[in-house]
Amino acid sequence: MTTQTKELEDHMAxxxxxxxxxxxxxxxxxxxxxxxxxxxxxxxxESGAAAEAKKRKLSDEQVYLLELNFGNEHKLESERKDRLxxxxxxxxxxxxxxxxNRRARWKNKKLEEEYGKLKTAHEGVVLEKCRxxxxxxxxxxxxxxxxxxxxxxxxxxxxxxxxxxxxSSVLSMDPPPFLGEFGVQGYDPDDFYIHALDWMNLFM
DNA sequence: CGAAGTCGGCAGTTACATCA
DNA sequence: TTGATGTAACTGCCGACTTC
Numbered sequence: 001m002t003t004q005t006k007e008l009e010d011h012m013a014x015x016x017x018x019x020x021x022x023x024x025x026x027x028x029x030x031x032x033x034x035x036x037x038x039x040x041x042x043x044x045x046e047s048g049a050a051a052e053a054k055k056r057k058l059s060d061e062q063v064y065l066l067e068l069n070f071g072n073e074h075k076l077e078s079e080r081k082d083r084l085x086x087x088x089x090x091x092x093x094x095x096x097x098x099x100x101n102r103r104a105r106w107k108n109k110k111l112e113e114e115y116g117k118l119k120t121a122h123e124g125v126v127l128e129k130c131r132x133x134x135x136x137x138x139x140x141x142x143x144x145x146x147x148x149x150x151x152x153x154x155x156x157x158x159x160x161x162x163x164x165x166x167x168s169s170v171l172s173m174d175p176p177p178f179l180g181e182f183g184v185q186g187y188d189p190d191d192f193y194i195h196a197l198d199w200m201n202l203f204m
Numbered sequence: 205c206g207a208a209g210t211c212g213g214c215a216g217t218t219a220c221a222t223c224a
Numbered sequence: 225t226t227g228a229t230g231t232a233a234c235t236g237c238c239g240a241c242t243t244c
Contacts, residue, residue, distance in 0.1 A: 056220070056232065078211085097233055100213070105231090107214095210242080218234070224227095 058098070062088045066095070070102050 058066070069076075069084060076084075076099045085092040 058232085076212085094232080096212080098231095101231070101233085104214080206244105208243085211240085213238085213240105215237090216235085218232100220230105220232085222229085222231105224229105 058090075058094075062090065066098055066102070070099065070106075074099075074103055074106065 065084070065088060069080070073080075076096060081092050081095050081099075084090075085095045088095070
């Protein structure tokens with residue numbers, strides 16, 4: 001076996017993996033030919049007998065060369081089509097049709113890939129949304145607890161406010177930065193408890 | 205400039221081969 | 225035998241280009 005032949009076989013193996021259904025070996029026509037259903041019309045003007053004589057399935061080598069050409073350029077200029085057709089022993093029309101169908105398959109494949117990517121991305125976003133929603137619920141709970149605690153402390157402070165030396169300055173302070181639900185800009189949930197404790201220490 | 209012809213591309217369809 | 229699937233080939237339409 002020559003290196004070139006081996007290379008061709010390797011390429012065919014790869015291509016066969018990509019398009020398994022395209023490369024089943026052509027079985028020689030044996031016995032009496034089955035009657036074919038009639039097409040609607042034959043625009044090409046080819047006689048029925050001539051069309052009948054044509055091999056329907058392209059050979060592995062023909063497909064391999066067509067794939068190589070398609071890999072280089074998906075579009076087919078007239079000159080290249082004629083050259084390819086004579087190289088492969090095909091009608092230029094067959095080459096054009098093959099490229100057309102191949103472009104359609106390629107487009108479908110790309111659409112499927114794109115769909116897969118979008119689906120994965122969408123699933124990721126839905127997951128992240130769930131995570132964020134549960135985090136919001138958790139933070140709301142924490143906020144409620146903190147507000148309850150502050151309420152209790154405030155009531156305690158009110159009870160002794162009349163004889164506390166610092167009461168006036170404390171009571172005149174701005175409300176704590178964590179009061180109110182999500183109304184504070186620059187609020188960092190990680191620092192929530194640290195800030196809350198700092199603020200409460202003023203009363204201790 | 206515009207009508208007519210040609211050509212290539214695409215979407216959709218049909219006919220056929222192959223396989224489970 | 226039959227239904228599903230892949231593919232070659234077809235139809236019909238459209239836009240770009242050329243010719244007259």
